[in-house]
Amino acid sequence: MSTWSNVLNFKKIALTAQDSLPELALVDLADWGLITLIGEDKKSYLQGQVTCDVATLTADQSTLGAHCDAKGKMRTIFRLFHHRDGYGFLQRQSIMATQLPELKKYAIFSKVDIEQSNDVLLGLTGSKANEVIEREFGGEGDVRAITAGTAVKVDEQRWLIAVATAQAEALAGKLATEAVLSDSTLWDLYDIQHAIPRVDAATELEFIPQAMNLQAVDAISFKKGCYTGQETVARAKYRGINKRAMYIVSGNTEHCPQPGDALERSVGENWRKGGTIISAYKFADSQAIALVGLPNDLDEDSQFRLAGQDASWHKLPLPYSLEDDQ
Template identity: 70%
Template sequence: MSTWSDALHFAPLSLTSSDSLPTLALVDLADWALVTLVGDDKKSYLQGQVTCDVVSLSPEQSTLGAHCDAKGKMRTIFRLFHHQQGYGLFQRQSVMATQLPELKKYAVFSKVDIEPSEDVLLGLCGEQAQARIDSLFTGDSDVRQQDNATAVKIDDQRWLIAVAPQQAEALAQTLAADAQLSTSALWDLYDIRAALPRIDASTELEHVPQALNLQAVDGISFKKGCYVGQETVARAKYRGTNKRAMFIMQGDAAQCPQAGDAIERSVGENWRKGGTVIAGYQFADQQAIALVVLPNDLDDDTQFRLADAPESRWTVQALPYSLDDE
């Protein structure tokens, strides 16, 4: 087992809902995993499996995408980028045991090797993250590769780093010299505020891509050829069959909302299940924030609460992007 982090102490940060985020934080992404694809047929094979356009992805870019079943329900949402001699898929660790065998199912007929990576996954967050990456990785693109490491820009304040285990300790020590150390809970907070979707084991095969706003974050190509689940995804767009969307919600919580938890909505004087938590973050002041899938036609005055906390009240927050079709 890798001991790269033995000398470092990654702990949850104590942040209230009104606190500013650290100017630089190094995050141990232990709840995440990386899948690699290498081989002559890696591009064509993956193109026929996922929602994003693999063929048009340049080495300087990354993209979100989803891997669905034949009914269009998502097994995972991932970030795809060129990594070493192939592709890397950055996704939740909790889906690996079920999703990876499905991705590999037909690989025996193609020249492609699909395996879980041993790379250490680190996140660099904060307003100083860009400058820190610039000092360590050459180039000016959103994906930067050097020997045994790839850095991927997530947004203006976040970078993902996938580094080989033998180089991980030295790199982590260098980054930790002027950064706060955090567990992946901080990464969750960034994802929630950016409304970036994910799939965990508890939400696997529950939703079509549009229910988690994947079309709004450029994770679906409607111009590429066929892929697994494509008919359902296209029907959701062109026939309007999808009736759900993902929203940012905030409210009272004594503990962190977990993926799969239920949100209830008011219906007259009664309460009924209204939505499902996708990801949550607990602040230090008994407030929490979460990504929640809800019906996309709810009245503005609908009240919400956590199903496990009837006294709580939750409100929908503004999304950082539009859900309107172009």
Template identity: 75%
Template sequence: MSTWSNALNFKKIPLTAQDNLPDLALVNLDDWGLVTLIGDDKKSYLQGQVTCDVVSLPADASTLGAHCDAKGKMRTIFRLFNHNNGYGFLQRKSVMASQLPELKKYAVFSKVDIEASDDVLLGLTGESAQAVVDQLFTGEGDVRVIKAGTAVKIDEDRWLLAVTAEQAETVVNAIVEAYNDVRLSDSTLWDLYDIQYAIPRIDAATELEFIPQAMNLQAVDGISFKKGCYTGQETVARAKYRGINKRAMYIVSGEAAQCPQAGDALERNIGENWRKGGTLIASYQYADNLAVALVVLPNDLDSGTRFRLAAQPEFIWTKQDLPYTLEDE
């Protein structure tokens, strides 16, 4: 059994809302899971299961996507990339037990092996993350084969490293020894980046609650409207072409006594009353008690609408700008 993390202190970095994010941080992504798909039919099988276009995915790129039920409700949101002669399928660990059996349900009819991986998942974040990857790992592109694993570019400030448990200690020590100023963080720092970039996710508390467009998956290139059929495709297509979707995911911020959790209710102000307004998807609380979150809300709210956490009604929250547009092309 690997003991790579025993001697290292991955904990939440105490940041206030005014602080700059660390120039370089190594993040232990122990609440994320990886599924691997290997075999001759891996591409065609997955193409018929998920919202993204697996067939056209380049070897040096990754894509977001969703796996839905027959009604178009999402079991998970994942990041897909080429990994170890197959695919890696990154998702929240909290949905692994329920989602993986559904993904494997029809695999008996295809030449594909689908399993939960025991790879160690690490994040490199900050303005220096790209330079570190370029120095330590050879190759080009946004997905790179590295010793005993894969490096995947997430955005301009982040890389994911998926490596075997046997090699994790070597990789971590190489980074820590080469860069004295690297900060060690638990996965809350990754949460903060996901919120700032408005990257959707599904946890157990929100599984099978939303269609892909309710979490902006079309705005982050996680849905192909040109590929063939897949599970839930009829609902996803109707949401686009008939305008049946009435929700979207937004960034909200406000004070909090403690960090809210996925699935928590956000209320909206209507006149003198408060009503259920949305559902928390991900959140982060700064050291000065300001918190930021991703939340699914009605997509026709007035810009000045006020919000509050149902469990913490003493604090008022407001909606912030998204880093991308929700307008259809």
């Protein structure tokens, strides 16, 4: 059940690997959380903390970015956008308790208030999503101020909606008869298919940004100047120190892999740990698809398996290029 509605039932949709995705789905993003940053120093403060260029982010744009520690290891990957009188900072709920205090650590020296939002987070997905956004909210651009919140275009078939509880309940009630209701696993599937990285509690402080392809999804600015972890990120680009990348893999499994699980690779007649599961989705027919961090110099025909299982997994093509990784 949804954490904010006692009436509507948001549950995992039974999809096989061959099924088309719903033309319209309303997704309860209960596994995600929103941070808000408000105050006259919000832009300058965040600019010195994260990999993306906050200063150039216009009101009708959103961007992916990362918040790293001093060694360049990621605490979180987020989507940033203008929200009400400040910024909205969308990230996984599982790392909120550890990452939020780190983001706030130096805020006492700036005029900025950083808090977790009580907004309800919904996703609207499918080929009819744009049509519904136009009908319900109107406006222009990829980020739109709406009653009591914001609508953010994520890709051609996805919108994020961050609104107050009353507006979320009204919208869900209105769309319940025309949209499939889903839990956040449908959003996971879209992210995996589009190779959009994330950091959960099990993978916090494990990867540098380029090891999850952030340079390929415009989540790193190499022109903005200093921020926490910037030296490591710059060395990864200009000195080629990064030896990992994120890939899409697919295979059979009885249970959905979890973030942090090991993916083994074949080495001769033996198996060794090859990478770490970042996110995964299991279809109803025992097929699964996942994002995994792997060495970036493996042969294209490398074979993989989940630790403790026999079924073979294989890499799928990425929807973007990693050629600029070095």
